[in-house]
Amino acid sequence: MSPSIGSLPPKYRVTVDPDRCMLCGRCVENCAYGAFRREGDRILTNSRVCTACHRCVAFCPRDAIDVVERPLDYRSHPVWTRGVREAIYNQARTGKIVLAGMGNALDYPMIFDRLVLDACQVTNPSIDPLREPMELRTYLGKKPQRLELARRGDGEVELLTELSPNLCLETPIMIGHMSYGAISLNAQLALAKGVTAAGTFMGTGEGGLPEPLRPYQDHMIVQVASGRFGVDIDYLERGAAIEIKIGQGAKPGIGGHLPGEKVDEAVSKTRMIPVGSDAISPAPHHDIYSIEDLAQLVRSLKEATEWKKPVFVKIAAVHNVAAIAAGIARSSADAVVVDGFRGGTGAAPRVFRDHVGIPVEAAVAAVDAKLRRQGIRNEVSVIASGGIRESTDVAKIIALGADAVYIGTAALVALGCRVCGNCYRGLCPWGIATQRQDLVDRIDPEAGGLQVSNLIHGWTLELMELMGAAGINSIESLRGNRDRLRGYMIDQALMDVLDVRSVGA
Amino acid sequence: MDEVVIDAAGMHYTPLNREIRAAVAAGARRIRLENVLGQRFIANGVRGDVEILVHGVPGGDLGMFMSGPRIEVFGNAEHAPGNTMDGGEIVIHGSAGDAVGHSMRGGRIFVEGAIGYRGGIHMKEYEKKRPVLVIGESARAFLGEYMAGGTVLVLARHGGPAVAERGLGSGIHGGEIILRGGIDPVHLGVGASQVALSDDDWARVLALVREYARRFGIDPAPLERREEYTRVVPASARPFAGKYAWE
Numbered sequence: 001m002s003p004s005i006g007s008l009p010p011k012y013r014v015t016v017d018p019d020r021c022m023l024c025g026r027c028v029e030n031c032a033y034g035a036f037r038r039e040g041d042r043i044l045t046n047s048r049v050c051t052a053c054h055r056c057v058a059f060c061p062r063d064a065i066d067v068v069e070r071p072l073d074y075r076s077h078p079v080w081t082r083g084v085r086e087a088i089y090n091q092a093r094t095g096k097i098v099l100a101g102m103g104n105a106l107d108y109p110m111i112f113d114r115l116v117l118d119a120c121q122v123t124n125p126s127i128d129p130l131r132e133p134m135e136l137r138t139y140l141g142k143k144p145q146r147l148e149l150a151r152r153g154d155g156e157v158e159l160l161t162e163l164s165p166n167l168c169l170e171t172p173i174m175i176g177h178m179s180y181g182a183i184s185l186n187a188q189l190a191l192a193k194g195v196t197a198a199g200t201f202m203g204t205g206e207g208g209l210p211e212p213l214r215p216y217q218d219h220m221i222v223q224v225a226s227g228r229f230g231v232d233i234d235y236l237e238r239g240a241a242i243e244i245k246i247g248q249g250a251k252p253g254i255g256g257h258l259p260g261e262k263v264d265e266a267v268s269k270t271r272m273i274p275v276g277s278d279a280i281s282p283a284p285h286h287d288i289y290s291i292e293d294l295a296q297l298v299r300s301l302k303e304a305t306e307w308k309k310p311v312f313v314k315i316a317a318v319h320n321v322a323a324i325a326a327g328i329a330r331s332s333a334d335a336v337v338v339d340g341f342r343g344g345t346g347a348a349p350r351v352f353r354d355h356v357g358i359p360v361e362a363a364v365a366a367v368d369a370k371l372r373r374q375g376i377r378n379e380v381s382v383i384a385s386g387g388i389r390e391s392t393d394v395a396k397i398i399a400l401g402a403d404a405v406y407i408g409t410a411a412l413v414a415l416g417c418r419v420c421g422n423c424y425r426g427l428c429p430w431g432i433a434t435q436r437q438d439l440v441d442r443i444d445p446e447a448g449g450l451q452v453s454n455l456i457h458g459w460t461l462e463l464m465e466l467m468g469a470a471g472i473n474s475i476e477s478l479r480g481n482r483d484r485l486r487g488y489m490i491d492q493a494l495m496d497v498l499d500v501r502s503v504g505a
Numbered sequence: 506m507d508e509v510v511i512d513a514a515g516m517h518y519t520p521l522n523r524e525i526r527a528a529v530a531a532g533a534r535r536i537r538l539e540n541v542l543g544q545r546f547i548a549n550g551v552r553g554d555v556e557i558l559v560h561g562v563p564g565g566d567l568g569m570f571m572s573g574p575r576i577e578v579f580g581n582a583e584h585a586p587g588n589t590m591d592g593g594e595i596v597i598h599g600s601a602g603d604a605v606g607h608s609m610r611g612g613r614i615f616v617e618g619a620i621g622y623r624g625g626i627h628m629k630e631y632e633k634k635r636p637v638l639v640i641g642e643s644a645r646a647f648l649g650e651y652m653a654g655g656t657v658l659v660l661a662r663h664g665g666p667a668v669a670e671r672g673l674g675s676g677i678h679g680g681e682i683i684l685r686g687g688i689d690p691v692h693l694g695v696g697a698s699q700v701a702l703s704d705d706d707w708a709r710v711l712a713l714v715r716e717y718a719r720r721f722g723i724d725p726a727p728l729e730r731r732e733e734y735t736r737v738v739p740a741s742a743r744p745f746a747g748k749y750a751w752e
Contacts (some may be wrong), residue, residue, distance in 0.1 A: 087752075096750035143734070227627065228608035233550040233570045257745060272610060272631040273653060278743055282651050286626045287566075287585050287604045296545065300566045303522055304550030350752060401667045424751060428712055 005089050012050040012072035016043045019187065020064035027056040032427040032439055047071075053420040055147040078258040087350060095476070102421040103387065104342045111490070112393050116503060118484040119469040127150050127468040134464040135474040138404050140241075140381040141166030141310045141334040149309065164334060167221075167241055168201030169404060171476055173394060175452075176385050176406030177223050177243065177314075178337075179205025179269045180437055181258050182346045182423070183412075187213060187432045189445035190415055192216035194452025199461075201405070203243060206256070206281060208270030209225060209235055210379060214328040224301065226255060227281035229271040233304060241334075243312040246285070246294070249343030249360070249386035251315030251352040256281040264435055291324075295331035302332060310334035317363030317386065318356075322370035322459060326382065329371055335381040337406065338363045342387025344409040346423040346433055360386045361400060365498045368401025368480055391462035394440050401480045401500060414455040417449050498502035509533040512563070514540035529553050529574075543583070548574055558725065560655035565602070568595050571612070573751060578600040585622065587614045594632070595721055600642070609636040609655065616640045617721045619663070623647045628680060630654025639717050646670035649737070650694060653679040658713050660728055663685045668692060673735050676744045683710055685728065702736050710734060 002260050014035055016027070021043055027036040031086070033049040036056065056065050074082055087098050094449045120126040127134070141162035150158050150174050160457040170380065182205060188226065195202045199401060200475045203221045204213075208230020213220065222239030224231050237243055248254065258279035268275045288294050298311050313328045314337035315321065321338060340360025364384045369504075371377040385406035396406050416430040423433035431442035463475075486503040487495045495502065509528040513521050521544050533555060538547070540550040541561030543738040548557055550570040552562075559567075567586035568576050575594040577585075584602030587595050592611040600618035608627045611634035619716050621641040623695050626647065636655035640665040649657045650672060659667035674682050675694025683702070693699065702710065711729065718725035 088750070090750055094750035098752055099746055099749045100752040124728050209727065228589050228610075231570075231589055231608075233572050235553065236550065236570065253637065259746070260743060264732070268631075272634075273629055274631060276681070276742075277653060278745070280651055280653070280676065282676075285608045286623050287588055287649070296565055300549055300569050303518065303546040304570045306523075307519070389619075405591065469633075 002094065008089060008319055009070075009072040009074065010047045010050075010220070011070065012052050013047045013068045014045040014050045014056075015068075016045060017064045017066070018042060020062045022064075024057045026061070027364035028098055030055045030059050030429060032429040032434075034104065051420045051422045052081055052418070053230055053429050054418045054423070057415075058416070067240060078356070084415055098350045099347050099424065100353055100421065101345065101347055101423040102343040104354055105421075106354045108359070111359050111494070111498075112387075112389075112487050113394050114490045115361070115485050115498075115500065117392065117395060117399075117466060117470065118486070120471040123273060124471045125474050129461075129464040131469045132468075132473060134350045134468060135476070136171045136460060136463060138169040138172040138475060139166040140169065140312075140383070140403060142380070143378040146431055155290035163458055164307055166334075167201060167310055169201065170405035171456060171463070172398060172402075173198075173456050174200050174221075174341075174383070174406050175202035175411045175457055176408040177203030177205040177245065178215075178225075178408060178412075179207030179258075180210050180270055181205075181207040181262055181435070182426075183432050184434055184443065185210055185266070185447050186440050186448065187412070187415060188213060190443055190448025191411055191452055192219065192289055193445060193449025194414075194456065195219045197449065198456040201240060202458065204230075206230070206245060207258075207267070209238055209485065210270045212236065212265070224297075225281050226283070226285045226295060227279060229273065229279055229281070231419040232272075236289035236301065236305050236309070239324055241310040241312060242305070243337065244285075244294070244297060244301070244333075245314045246288070247314070247316035247318075247339070248345065249316045249357055250345035251348035252341075252357045253283060253316050254349070254352060257347075262435060265434065291327040291331065294328065294333075298332045312337055312383065314317055314383075314385075316343075316356075317360055318360045319358065321363045325367040325380070326376065327375045327381075329374075330379070333380060334487070335383055336367065336405070337383040337385060338367055339406075340384070340386030340404075343385060344412075345409070347430060350416040360384050360388075361397065362494065362497050364397055364402045366401040369499060372480075376461050378449040391459035391466065394459060395466045395478065396485060398475065398478050399481050399485050400500075401452050403479060411452055411455065414451045415443060507533070508535040508537060510539060512539045513542070513544060516544065518544040518546050518564070518682065522549065522551075525557065529555050530701065541580075545583070548576060554676040557592045565613040573736060581618075582616075587638075588610065590614075590636070597719065603645075605640075606636065606657075609638070610634055613634055613637040613748050614639070615720050616716055619634040619643045621645050623650065625649045625652060625655070625682070626655040627651040628657070630680060637713065639713055640667075641717065641721065645669050647672040647675065647694075649674045649680070649697075650676055652682070652739075654678040655680045656709070656713070657682045658710060658717075658736065659684050660714070660717065662728070673697060674739075677737070677739045678742050680707075680738060684737065685733050687733075687735045696740050697737050698740040700736050700738055702731065702734055706736055707731050707734070714738050 148160040206225035217238040221241045225245040260276045312335040313333045341357030381403040386400035428434040485500045535556045541575040543564040545564035562580045565583045569588040572591040578597045580600040581599035585604040587606045589608045603621035605620045605624045661667040674697030
């Protein structure tokens with residue numbers, strides 16, 4: 001029996017211009033996929049293995065390399081797209097579920113890009129952040145419904161209300177959970193240095209807390225997911241906060257699976273599983289089958305850490321996200337993370353990545369509205385994640401009701417990631433999604449940390465400018481401030497969900 | 506200070522745990538909790554070498570994240586005792602609810618009677634830490650699902666089958682489930698397979714049987730017939746590997 005499908009058109013064509021090439025060999029060294037080789041006084045290429053990660057392009061001193069996407073495309077057709085056809089070829093060959101990397105790859109309209117921000121003209125003056133203070137500090141966690149005060153004998157006022165622990169962020173931008181194992185130690189170290197410098201936080205993911213990250217533990221949110229990998233009392237006590245991961249925007253409703261070949265000595269140590277064994281995270285937490293059970297896990301984590309740590313609950317944005325978040329708000333949790341369907345991942349079934357879940361913009365607006373209607377918005381902070389690409393997305397999602405955001409892909413892009421989507425292969429030439437030491441060494445944690453903090457700093461400056469232009473000098477005045485948004489070419493049903501009016505209205 | 510007695514009657518779990526922690530910090534060797542009635546999270550995350558005697562019925566997540574102490578319950582336990590437990594021991598003179606030893610990574614749990622659904626689910630082992638869950642009577646469905654390490658032993662002392670429901674060891678990729686009286690193959694989960702005990706396996710099981718008998722003061726002799734036992738292990742270390750293809 002011989003397969004009748006044959007080979008598919010290459011995704012990319014790599015060429016080296018021999019007139020420009022000086023035969024330095026950097027492309028050969030840098031390509032982890034083996035797309036280049038030197039023969040005599042020429043560099044030859046194998047386009048088939050190229051992932052368009054651009055590592056070669058970035059390090060060619062002569063700009064001699066060209067990578068062209070889809071040099072030979074299929075006959076164009078609006079229904080039978082390349083992705084659809086290739087998934088069929090793949091499944092006709094294998095009979096399996098197709099896994100893919102990065103976030104949602106379907107061409108859904110981007111709600112963020114259909115929302116515009118406001119600015120002051122004449123009637124109220126805009127604010128110049130250069131000459132006036134601009135408050136971006138954000139506290140995540142429960143806020144009391146009311147404060148009880150008493151006057152002491154000496155005339156001083158004493159606070160009687162017991163406050164819940166909050167996380168103090170200097171800017172409402174955090175980095176989401178990407179585990180050690182999914183990304184490299186140097187990538188995690190760079191992120192940790194970056195968030196520490198920026199006065200914000202990052203998540204550990206479900207991979208434990210590697211020892212070299214401990215100096216940054218006050219800026220780390222430790223994750224408890226369904227596999228409970230790396231979770232012990234020591235780990236819980238080290239984190240600044242604890243996050244229960246119920247779901248993930250890139251693959252709502254299904255579990256995770258780190259293949260055994262990625263579980264080397266170091267990964268095995270932090271996940272606390274044997275070398276080479278699969279790390280399987282079941283789809284649900286098997287001690288959580290109801291909202292009451294979730295409350296039990298939240299309280300169990302608080303009890304184990306003596307109520308000193310805020311506990312977050314992360315859910316994928318799904319149809320009933322608002323009602324679920326309202327349940328979470330009553331569970332003693334301090335924040336709910338709403339992860340939209342554009343969230344990235346190292347690996348997810350293609351059909352889940354592209355078709356399950358809803359956009360974070362609609363989800364956050366619905367969650368915020370529901371919590372306000374029920375009078376419990378103060379019980380939880382709302383953290384938005386999944387597809388936050390730049391500072392305007394941050395401003396818009398805060399205006400839709402979020403307290404802060406998690407970024408993921410954007411932070412990796414700051415480390416060089418080109419969004420090639422081959423994370424699952426473990427050969428990331430940028431040293432991010434790999435455990436191969438020579439590749440990991442390509443990230444200098446110091447330099448990477450600076451790139452990450454630069455990114456957060458740049459966005460923070462832009463946020464200040466955007467707020468100042470709108471006459472707002474505190475992030476709290478932007479939060480849930482729908483008046484500062486207008487919808488452009490959004491249908492009425494979605495505008496009702498977002499609670500924004502049309503441009504011109 | 507050798508023994509500390511705490512009357513838990515009418516007490517909320519947070520002040521109760523605070524008292525337990527204070528006693529451990531003060532160097533108590535034994536803490537006796539009287540009149541426990543449904544308080545959850547007892548000894549959660551507590552470390553150290555201390556014995557905690559629970560008189561009454563503790564609530565859910567008894568000894569969750571616990572690392573070291575030895576808990577003895579004189580009564581039944583609610584769901585998930587030993588959840589994500591790291592080390593130490595829980596001995597229950599009675600039965601327990603669902604998800605006993607959920608995600609347990611170390612230590613030992615002995616349940617005199619029966620347990621509910623999803624016992625020992627996702628137990629895992631690492632280096633010297635090998636969790637053990639011994640159940641005197643029976644377990645309900647989904648016992649040892651996703652197991653990645655450790656030992657679950659069900660003794661079926663009540664005379665019926667150890668497990669008579671489906672989903673036993675679905676997705677198991679490490680560790681072992683040992684059942685006295687065997688299992689109807691229709692109840693075996695996906696990825697689980699039945700094998701005979703080797704001499705080493707039997708030595709391990711026999712030690713646990715005797716340990717169980719000693720804890721609950723029974724005669725081990727009726728439980729010492731090797732031919733009555735069967736061992737359920739992973740059919741493969743990669744139960745889900747065949748499901749996926751890369752884009």
